[in-house]
Amino acid sequence: MILYLGRRLLGVAGILLAICAITFTIFYLLPNDPAAAACGKTCSPERLVEVKAAMGLDKPVWEQFFVYLLGIFAGRDYGSGASATHCGFPCLGYSYEYSLPVWDLLVDRLPVSVSLAIGSAVLWLVLGLGAGITSALRKNTVVDKILTVLSVGAASLPVYFTSIMLIWGVVRTAGLLPYPAYHNLTDNPLSWASNLLLPWTALALLYAAQYARQSRTSMIEAMAEPYIRTARAKGMPALTVTVKHGLRSGMTPILTIFGMDLGGLLAGAVITESIFGLPGIGRLFYDGLLRSDQPVILGVTLLAAFFIVVANLLVDVLYAYVDPRVRY
């Protein structure tokens, strides 16, 4: 197990390094010029050269990449003399737009995105697994058919449509909830939850369907296994059979997609955050794009990749606990 973990961690580091290099190269090759953007419209060619040098953009790409990479671990110093600032570990560079370290911006926005991701994940797991398991246990009945239709329908609705309809129905017409704004969980848990309820629902509807379908299929497969028949034959109560034997093996495939989905969502749901005006990482990323704030774009991409890779690793490790047949 330790050996396996070590090997996997090395793999994770390798993948992150490769993603960092690819992202860096692509953005270097693409024809956008952050120096010109930073310098402004009335920028003389001499001034542009100075700005480029100050931003370190005059050096060859591999050198820029190396400086960036080293900076993540060892920190970097920006500027010189009295205006010098130190950017400590993990230094992902300075945002051109905000003149703040990218890491600080990310940390500042992270609670919003994490709240959004985790809240909606809880909701979609409850909805999706509930629907899927119900469907599986009542296979080919009216309940099963209705749930299938509902889940395929919900998954086909674009998230911006459900979001707008939720805002229109719940906020504008019924006035049940305030227009979503982010409140800290630690300040007031109740307003945190009530403000995030609509974005959670919008995202959960999108994801729940996939879980309903997947869990229905794997639950049907699991319930057809011989050991379920054995458990029933020895007189075990139906509920225990379903929960202890059916669910456990039926839910392992769910774990894989859950890891990927949650990992992808932790670094910001760009569309949902921008519709509900939530100041999360997705929003930071989108604003960064509009202003070609390269360090922010790069930072968010890396953070997102980090979440995905780590979530996948966690899922693989969890597998050993959930599924007794898996051994490392």
Next chain:
Amino acid sequence: MSTTTTEPAAAPVAAAGPAKASGRGPWRLVWDQLWAKGSARFGLIMVVLLVLMAVLAGPLSALGGWNAEEFDKRAVDAYLGGLPKGDFGGVGARHWFGVEPATGRDLFARVLHGGQVSLLIAFVATAVVVVAGTLAGIAAGYFGGRIDSLLSRLMDLTMSFPSLIFMIAMMSVARDVNRILLMTVVIGLFGWPGVARVVRGQTLSLKHREYVEAAKVGGARSWRILTREILPNVSGPIIAYTTLLIPGMIATEAALSYLGVGVRPPTPSWGQMIAESIVFYETDPTYFLIPTVFLFVAVLAFTLLGDALRDILDPKGGRS
């Protein structure tokens, strides 16, 4: 993608029932099973209609009397901030689906042309993904060894990319050449590992079957074994997976265009139309609902068809 539009001519035969099914080819059996299922039939009909609609967008919108980029200032009310005249966003004999606020462009023509762009991108991106994924999957599964470990690493790497974020970033900084082509490539870049995994798994289980061994003993080269023995036997799961990829591609195109990094106006696409109409959701709901309904039906239809095809062609869900 040609797999999704089988000729509807076979419909009456399917009603004959499964009694005669034994004498039919494998594809005919698939067709019969598909047609027997209500949701699959609905999906199939909708897919055919949508594809026809997209292909014939020009002639069909000429039928309505307008093209997608023609302004009709008489259909909008300048005193009401350019909102369409008449009920339901100006729906009527003159403009069948009403008009766009401010410009008065015909929504019937725009939603058809938008569908053309959206479906074109989704289909071509799917084709790219499926061809690349199949090649990689077959090579990894059949040759094994170093090729397999190299390709599998590449799959892991691609799957670890935060794809939507990366797509948005690439689309927003790329030079304006051909947005449609660019989008196809960018969307296609991240989909192939999914197909490759399915194909690799199938190939692994096929490569030691007797008929493959027999072909090898008979002196067939790798190329011939791959194309004649392996590929036809993995085509079922590939077709099912392809159909299930399309709704995701349509949704991704719409999401990118919605965020303003996809298709640029005046070229319409469903996502781009929704992005423009979302601010009017209260004042002119028709304008917002029309592209949304088309997007919804397209995603729904392909999902239903794909689900049914997967149940028929690949009962174990490609996990083997």
